Amino acid sequence: xxxxxxxxxxxxxxxxxxxxxxxxxxxxxxxxxxxxxxxxxxxxxxxxxxxxxxxxxxxxxxxxxxxxxxxxxxxxxxxxxxxxxxxxxxxxxxxxxxxxxxxxxxxxxxxxxxxxxxxxxxxxxxxxxxxxxxxxxxxxxxxxxxxxxxxxxxxxxxxxxxxxxxxxxxxxxxxxxxxxxxxxxxxxxxxxxxxxxxxxxxxxxxxxxxxxxxxxxxxxxxxxxxxxxxxxxxxxxxxxxxxxxxx
Amino acid sequence: xxxxxxxxxxxxxxxxxxxxxxxxxxxxxxxxxxxxxxxxxxxxxxxxxxxxxxxxxxxxxxxxxxxxxxxxxxxxxxxxxxxxxxxxxxxxxxxxxxxxxxxxxxxxxxxxxxxxxxxxxxxxxxxxxxxxxxxxxxxxxxxxxxxxxxxxxxxxxxxxxxxxxxxxxxxxxxxxxxxxxxxxxxxxxxxxxxxxxxxxxxxxxxxxxxxxxxxxxxxxxxxxxxxxxxxxxxxxxxxxxxxxxxxxxxxxxxxxxxxxxxxxxxxxxxxxxxxxxxxxxxxxxxxxxxxxxxxxxxxxxxxxxxxxxxxxxxxxxxxxxxxxxxxxxxxxxxxxxxxxxxxxxxxxxxxxxxxxxxxxxxxxxxxxxxxxxxxxxxxxxxxxxxxxxxxxxxxxxxxxxxxxxxxxxxxxxxxxxxxxxxxxxxxxxxxxxxxxxxxxxxxxxxxxxxxx
Ligand SMILES: [Zn+2]
Numbered sequence: 001x002x003x004x005x006x007x008x009x010x011x012x013x014x015x016x017x018x019x020x021x022x023x024x025x026x027x028x029x030x031x032x033x034x035x036x037x038x039x040x041x042x043x044x045x046x047x048x049x050x051x052x053x054x055x056x057x058x059x060x061x062x063x064x065x066x067x068x069x070x071x072x073x074x075x076x077x078x079x080x081x082x083x084x085x086x087x088x089x090x091x092x093x094x095x096x097x098x099x100x101x102x103x104x105x106x107x108x109x110x111x112x113x114x115x116x117x118x119x120x121x122x123x124x125x126x127x128x129x130x131x132x133x134x135x136x137x138x139x140x141x142x143x144x145x146x147x148x149x150x151x152x153x154x155x156x157x158x159x160x161x162x163x164x165x166x167x168x169x170x171x172x173x174x175x176x177x178x179x180x181x182x183x184x185x186x187x188x189x190x191x192x193x194x195x196x197x198x199x200x201x202x203x204x205x206x207x208x209x210x211x212x213x214x215x216x217x218x219x220x221x222x223x224x225x226x227x228x229x230x231x232x233x234x235x236x237x238x239x240x241x242x243x244x245x246x247x
Numbered sequence: 248x249x250x251x252x253x254x255x256x257x258x259x260x261x262x263x264x265x266x267x268x269x270x271x272x273x274x275x276x277x278x279x280x281x282x283x284x285x286x287x288x289x290x291x292x293x294x295x296x297x298x299x300x301x302x303x304x305x306x307x308x309x310x311x312x313x314x315x316x317x318x319x320x321x322x323x324x325x326x327x328x329x330x331x332x333x334x335x336x337x338x339x340x341x342x343x344x345x346x347x348x349x350x351x352x353x354x355x356x357x358x359x360x361x362x363x364x365x366x367x368x369x370x371x372x373x374x375x376x377x378x379x380x381x382x383x384x385x386x387x388x389x390x391x392x393x394x395x396x397x398x399x400x401x402x403x404x405x406x407x408x409x410x411x412x413x414x415x416x417x418x419x420x421x422x423x424x425x426x427x428x429x430x431x432x433x434x435x436x437x438x439x440x441x442x443x444x445x446x447x448x449x450x451x452x453x454x455x456x457x458x459x460x461x462x463x464x465x466x467x468x469x470x471x472x473x474x475x476x477x478x479x480x481x482x483x484x485x486x487x488x489x490x491x492x493x494x495x496x497x498x499x500x501x502x503x504x505x506x507x508x509x510x511x512x513x514x515x516x517x518x519x520x521x522x523x524x525x526x527x528x529x530x531x532x533x534x535x536x537x538x539x540x541x542x543x544x545x546x547x548x549x550x551x552x553x554x555x556x557x558x559x560x561x562x563x564x565x566x567x568x569x570x571x572x573x574x575x576x577x578x579x580x581x582x583x584x585x586x587x588x589x590x591x592x593x594x595x596x597x598x599x600x601x602x603x604x605x606x607x608x609x610x611x612x613x614x615x616x617x618x619x620x621x622x623x624x625x626x627x628x629x630x631x632x633x634x635x636x637x638x639x640x641x642x643x644x645x646x647x648x649x650x651x652x653x654x655x656x657x658x659x660x661x662x663x664x665x666x667x668x669x670x671x672x673x674x675x676x677x678x679x680x681x682x683x684x685x686x687x688x689x690x691x692x693x694x695x696x697x698x699x
Binding site for chain 2: 011012014015016017018019020023024027042043044059060061062065127128145147188189190193194218219221222225
């Protein structure tokens with residue numbers, strides 16, 4: 001049996017390199033001897049049946065088009081009902097919520113797989129390194145790059161993925177959302193390239209197996225560097241602030 | 248040349264403009280001498296502060312062409328300036344990277360009155376420049392995603408181009424008919440020149456800009472495209488056929504280029520078509536662009552710590568795809584360099600849109616400030632590689648690895664492989680370096696200093 005990994009609407013939600021999440025999942029499965037099939041499911045065709053679905057970031061008009069298509073089709077909800085695993089990033093995360101703000105600020109209905117809604121932020125886009133401490137203590141720190149204008153408000157039924165250590169995330173000090181086997185996040189990078197432990201968590205959900213560790217030395221080096229870059233920037237800011245206030 | 252384009256003397260410019268132009272030149276001279284910069288932008292800013300209309304006034308009375316698009320701007324600008332030199336004389340041209348108004352002012356302030364101007368223009372600034380300068384020709388190369396942490400959406404840019412061109416009826420767009428977004432922008436103009444320049448990156452072009460439907464592309468790179476709504480590739484005025492360019496009347500000319508790659512052929516044909524629209528002869532234009540062998544260091548073979556490296560610049564997935572086509576197949580070691588400074592875009596996630604898988608089987612070294620992002624990307628592409636943060640050390644490492652066993656014994660040189668014996672003589676010991684913007688410019692600066 002082969003693991004079916006579906007990258008959802010790369011023609012609409014492929015603007016931020018998040019298609020890499022599918023590549024990471026497929027390779028980490030194959031390197032452990034688990035056959036994996038990576039499928040690019042463009043918006044013009046029916047969403048195929050899969051074990052794992054990845055949604056990425058995209059531009060406003062494309063995000064609306066993708067949400068409408070997924071809502072009309074209903075295939076993603078059915079897949080989740082069957083136990084499929086979903087990782088949705090940025091615009092994809094917002095699409096999985098109950099509603100999000102379109103280009104003109106109007107609320108657009110989402111797929112409703114996560115009890116979150118996203119509203120237009122107050123002006124400045126959140127752009128920069130995002131570092132977050134996962135609610136699930138078994139996962140190490142999450143690192144990535146965020147680039148979004150929305151504020152995401154969680155309903156009572158959905159847990160945050162992590163607490164923000166640096167950056168903006170949802171906008172209330174938390175980052176992302178988890179419900180069952182569905183994860184939404186603002187982490188680009190792509191998320192799974194910078195957080196292989198998160199990739200393995202998704203794979204273990206999808207396969208029901210415990211996975212043996214891989215040699216992730218290069219991922220570890222990248223993580224170390226990005227986490228250090230965030231710390232260094234905060235230190236610089238603090239020094240500037242203290243110098244500024246003493247004068 | 249039409250009557251409106253006759254050269255004006257400096258004396259016809261207002262005093263304020265002459266003073267502002269002089270200040271532009273003076274500040275640029277100072278900044279060059281102080282080595283504070285390349286002396287291309289600071290003076291332009293001062294000049295614009297003294298006379299906000301400086302750009303329009305300096306451009307008045309010149310035959311002017313603007314060149315814009317996501318990829319190929321710098322190369323095409325240079326090729327167009329060369330192509331019109333025989334017909335119109337030496338052109339004012341902005342230095343690489345200075346493609347916003349301060350850079351344009353600098354270029355024009357340094358040029359004699361009446362000299363033609365060929366200006367590379369940032370995609371976002373193009374509508375404003377079309378409106379203020381009313382150029383004779385605008386070259387529209389392509390539109391695809393560029394730096395991800397900028398927020399300009401390519402579709403919005405195309406719509407703004409379209410409105411600006413519709414409002415400037417005397418301007419002739421020389422437009423890439425293979426890019427639907429470019430066609431959308433240019434089809435509102437009075438008399439566009441359609442060039443079949445090709446498009447290898449279609450991920451940003453599948454959504455129809457006219458109806459939001461999906462555009463279908465015919466198989467192969469040179470195929471047409473059409474949407475169900477009727478929006479489709481216009482009939483070509485100029486097309487590329489192998490090594491030839493073919494004009495609408497059936498006239499055929501051989502284009503022999505010193506620059507490598509399919510995309511440079513496209514840039515050269517776009518430049519020649521623009522030159523023809525400005526009054527140059529096709530034959531003369533094609534001959535002149537053929538002689539250009541490097542543009543602002545791109546494709547130059549330079550010495551880096553005693554090794555010969557061919558330097559190439561790619562700023563986004565479309566550009567990387569073009570250069571991977573150029574270096575693969577091949578057998579030279581490849582050094583790939585990535586930075587993520589403001590000029591590069593601070594998020595290198597786009598690396599995952601680049602088909603690095605094509606480098607399998609090659610000697611590959613990852614370098615630059617974000618070499619660790621690149622190393623992870625190459626790992627998942629199953630491309631064995633080394634990671635060397637310093638660019639010069641990386642070129643050196645690739646060169647040594649490329650010499651293989653020969654490196655073990657001093658002086659024991661060996662041809663890289665028997666299959667390419669004829670080309671080996673010229674490429675032996677050469678390394679291909681592909682970097683994004685600051686990775687490329689950093690290495691170019693260090694290579695010049697090395698002077699090897
Ligand atoms: Zn259409």
